[in-house]
Amino acid sequence: MSKPILQIIVASTRPGRVGLPVAEWFRDRAVAYGAFEVEIVDLAEVDLPFMNEPHHPRLRQYVHQHTKEWSTTVERADAYVFVTPEYNHSFNAVLKNALDYLHGEWQYKPAGFVSYGGVSAGTRAVQMLKQVVSGLKMLPVVEAVTIPFVREFVDEDGRVRPNDVMNQAADAMLAEIARTAPALGHLRGPEGR
C-alpha cells in the first residue's frame, strides 16, 4: 500500500522568512519518521492572487488556472501540516486566502501545526487557525510543535537547529496524523471527496 501524502504548507511568504527553514527542518523529521510521502507546499511559490473566483468553492466551478492548479495540489494530500508564523496575534493573510480558495479538497483530513514566534510561540495564531480548518472539516490534531523565540534556533547558515522538545513534539504530532489520516480517508469518496 502506498503511504499517505503529507503536505507541509509554508504560510509565510516574506523575503528572509523563518518559515521556510522551519518547514525544511520539519520536512526532514517527517521523512525520517517514515510513515508518509512528504511534500513541501510553499505559498510563496503557489503565489495566489487575492481570492478572485466568482463562485463558492464548494461548487468547484473554478474559472482561473491558478485555482485549478491549487485544487489539484491540495486534493492529492491525505494530511496537512501548516507551518505558521504569528502576525499580530493571528495567522497570516496569505494562508487565509489560500484556505478560502478551496472547500471539498480540504475535507476529512487531519491538520497539524508547527507554529513559531516570540514568547507566545505562535500559539495564538494556531488557536485562530483551528477555527478555520474546522470550518473546512479538517480535523485539527492536538499534538503540536510550538517554537518560542524562533530566531534562537536558526544558525548562521539559515538552518534550524532543533532541541529535544521540538523533535519529540514533531514525532508525537506525526504519530497522531499517521493514526487519523487513514481513518478519515474512509469518510472521503472514491475521488477523495
Ligand SMILES: Cc1cc2nc3c(=O)[nH]c(=O)nc-3n(C[C@H](O)[C@H](O)[C@H](O)COP(=O)(O)O)c2cc1C
Ligand atoms: C507583521 C508582523 C507581525 C508580527 N506579530 C507578531 C505577534 O503577534 N506575535 C509574535 O510572537 N511575533 C510576531 N511577529 C514576529 C514574528 O514572530 C517573526 O518576525 C517571525 O520571524 C515571522 O515569521 P516569518 O519570518 O516566517 O515571516 C510579527 C512579525 C511581523 C512581520
